[in-house]
Amino acid sequence: MLAPSESALPATLAERISDAQRQTLIEAPRNQRLKLLADAMALDEPRAIAALADASGLDIATNLEADTASLGLLPARLVHDYQLVPIAFGGIATPEIDAEHPPASFNHLPLHLACAWPPDTDMADWIRTFTPRPLVWHLGFPEKIHQLILQHCGVGSGSLEDSDEGYVAPETIKENEADVDEDAAVVRFVTDVISQAVADQATDIHFEPQENQLTIRYRVDGLLVQVPVPENLLRFQDAIISRLKIMAKLNISEKRLPQDGRINFRAGGTVLDIRVATAPTIYAESISLRLLNQKKEAYTMDRLGMSADEQAQINHVLDYPHGIILVTGPTGSGKSTSLNAFLRKINSVDLRIITVEDPIEYEVPGVNQIQIRSEIGLTFANALRSILRQDPDVIMVGEIRDRDTADIAIRASLTGHLVFSTLHTNDAPGAITRLIDMGVEPFLVASAIELVIAQRLVRRLCHDCSRPEPITALKLLDTMAILGLDPSDAAGITHLQHPVGCDRCRGTGYRGRIGLFEILKPNDELHDLVLKRESTRTLVQCARKHGMRTLEQSGWEKVKAGHTTLDEVLRVITVTDK
Numbered sequence: 001m002l003a004p005s006e007s008a009l010p011a012t013l014a015e016r017i018s019d020a021q022r023q024t025l026i027e028a029p030r031n032q033r034l035k036l037l038a039d040a041m042a043l044d045e046p047r048a049i050a051a052l053a054d055a056s057g058l059d060i061a062t063n064l065e066a067d068t069a070s071l072g073l074l075p076a077r078l079v080h081d082y083q084l085v086p087i088a089f090g091g092i093a094t095p096e097i098d099a100e101h102p103p104a105s106f107n108h109l110p111l112h113l114a115c116a117w118p119p120d121t122d123m124a125d126w127i128r129t130f131t132p133r134p135l136v137w138h139l140g141f142p143e144k145i146h147q148l149i150l151q152h153c154g155v156g157s158g159s160l161e162d163s164d165e166g167y168v169a170p171e172t173i174k175e176n177e178a179d180v181d182e183d184a185a186v187v188r189f190v191t192d193v194i195s196q197a198v199a200d201q202a203t204d205i206h207f208e209p210q211e212n213q214l215t216i217r218y219r220v221d222g223l224l225v226q227v228p229v230p231e232n233l234l235r236f237q238d239a240i241i242s243r244l245k246i247m248a249k250l251n252i253s254e255k256r257l258p259q260d261g262r263i264n265f266r267a268g269g270t271v272l273d274i275r276v277a278t279a280p281t282i283y284a285e286s287i288s289l290r291l292l293n294q295k296k297e298a299y300t301m302d303r304l305g306m307s308a309d310e311q312a313q314i315n316h317v318l319d320y321p322h323g324i325i326l327v328t329g330p331t332g333s334g335k336s337t338s339l340n341a342f343l344r345k346i347n348s349v350d351l352r353i354i355t356v357e358d359p360i361e362y363e364v365p366g367v368n369q370i371q372i373r374s375e376i377g378l379t380f381a382n383a384l385r386s387i388l389r390q391d392p393d394v395i396m397v398g399e400i401r402d403r404d405t406a407d408i409a410i411r412a413s414l415t416g417h418l419v420f421s422t423l424h425t426n427d428a429p430g431a432i433t434r435l436i437d438m439g440v441e442p443f444l445v446a447s448a449i450e451l452v453i454a455q456r457l458v459r460r461l462c463h464d465c466s467r468p469e470p471i472t473a474l475k476l477l478d479t480m481a482i483l484g485l486d487p488s489d490a491a492g493i494t495h496l497q498h499p500v501g502c503d504r505c506r507g508t509g510y511r512g513r514i515g516l517f518e519i520l521k522p523n524d525e526l527h528d529l530v531l532k533r534e535s536t537r538t539l540v541q542c543a544r545k546h547g548m549r550t551l552e553q554s555g556w557e558k559v560k561a562g563h564t565t566l567d568e569v570l571r572v573i574t575v576t577d578k
Helices: 019-027 030-040 045-056 076-082 104-108 121-130 142-153 170-179 182-199 233-247 308-318 335-346 380-387 403-414 428-438 442-448 473-482 524-531 536-545 551-560 566-572
Strands: 084-086 111-115 135-139 202-210 213-220 223-226 259-267 270-280 285-292 323-328 353-357 368-371 394-397 418-423 449-461 467-470 495-498 510-520
Touching (some): 019 030, 030 045, 030 142, 045 135, 076 121, 084 142, 111 121, 121 135, 182 202, 182 233, 182 259, 182 270, 182 285, 213 233, 233 270, 308 335, 308 449, 308 510, 323 335, 323 403, 323 428, 335 449, 380 394, 380 403, 394 403, 418 428, 428 442, 428 449, 442 449, 449 551, 449 566, 495 551, 510 551, 524 536, 551 566
Parallel strands (some): 111 135, 323 449, 353 368, 394 418
Antiparallel strands (some): 084 111, 202 213, 202 285, 259 270
16 A cells, blocks of 8 residues: 655655746646646646556556545545546445444445545544555546546535534634534535536536426536535525525515625635625525626637638728628627627727627626616617717627617618627527617618628537447438538538547547637618518528528538537527528
């Protein structure tokens, strides 16, 4: 059995980094130290963990599988704090036993522990407090260890543990009296849930009371993912709901009516503006959190997934002095992100740009951004009227929701302003008929609109684990028919990239998202059809005749390029008879 290292960093490695780097590393949480070491030594993580293993005399455990029987021996909070997990070493797990009356032979079984950082004596002493079994240490990749802890203990389980049985986290010894208080435990738990959502790049968190359980789900890459939670979570349900309402400055005694609020939350170096919405259900209040990181890294058109040809079409219109550019698609299709990319593209000191948004999802330096406040009468239409008296060159309206806003936006575009906005329609030509249905005169729509972009977001294949797999001609042709694509486009294709799943993508096979785009540039023939109030189908046929590439065609291009899969394209596109 290997003895735990006495120091936070083996001496042979400590000599290779600066004093400042060493101090930063020692003060960092255990699951972040490997990355800091890799950066300090200019290595990737696999080489850094190999160097750490060699210096500390530990082996690296791969293909980690939790030893669930042994996991029950240790307090969840100790497991979280020290980022360690009992593992089935060599594929052999500890046999299930009666925890209250374990056989004598059980205490002689070695306890294999994978940890994110070499253990110190305090860490070993705490573990021996809970089990007399001989300890065998292994190093593991921090990300995988963290995932195993969440999977088997649940997010925030260390916070809500019924009893720590004498264990006190090293960094909270001075706060012990407060920590054992239930209120403090709930505060920690809510913080853990939100912090984990930030780490998983979730856009929403849903707390959903069900019969005999409180379900928590994150929306990641557009899909809902159920979060593993502690077994005793139901006991704290009312306290968790009250904590969220207090954070959002809502009335905690009002449980019969929906309420809306906001939370300013700091997670590490990230400051979030969280929109909170409650809704009474038959069991308790359901609470939804929308996470908005206004200072997150902005997207460029290239990062959105636009091809060079698509960017050229858009850049040409962005240089226009006036007109309206519409981005359409359902909720969550990335419309605001695209508009933000367009604003950043044209942003300069000689342009006065004013936006009116709800909510403001990105902060753009040099741009005047206005937050809608309907409760005091600051609607899109009213804000837009005010903006026109502010001498703008470019106006961005977060969404055209009604006739009033549509009229003002259209007329602003005809009086020397470049206007950006969004609509909820299935395709690009549908935006034109939608405006006419709102009551805007066809001649105004035809004269004002310079470009319409319909878009969707599909999950991007994980670069670390996706691989080519054969696809049968029959399945490929069937899918092409469903998408309304020319079968000849699939000629000669026998393999397509396929999701596999790894630690980096949480086993889903996908990581991040990429856009599909349908770009409509109205021409004279389309202009005449708009004046005649022709149907969306007629407009689609005209646009395709003049070279408009549909969402389905854009999706097929992304599939051929290995960015996503046919299943993803089918999932996000509503196939209609075009």
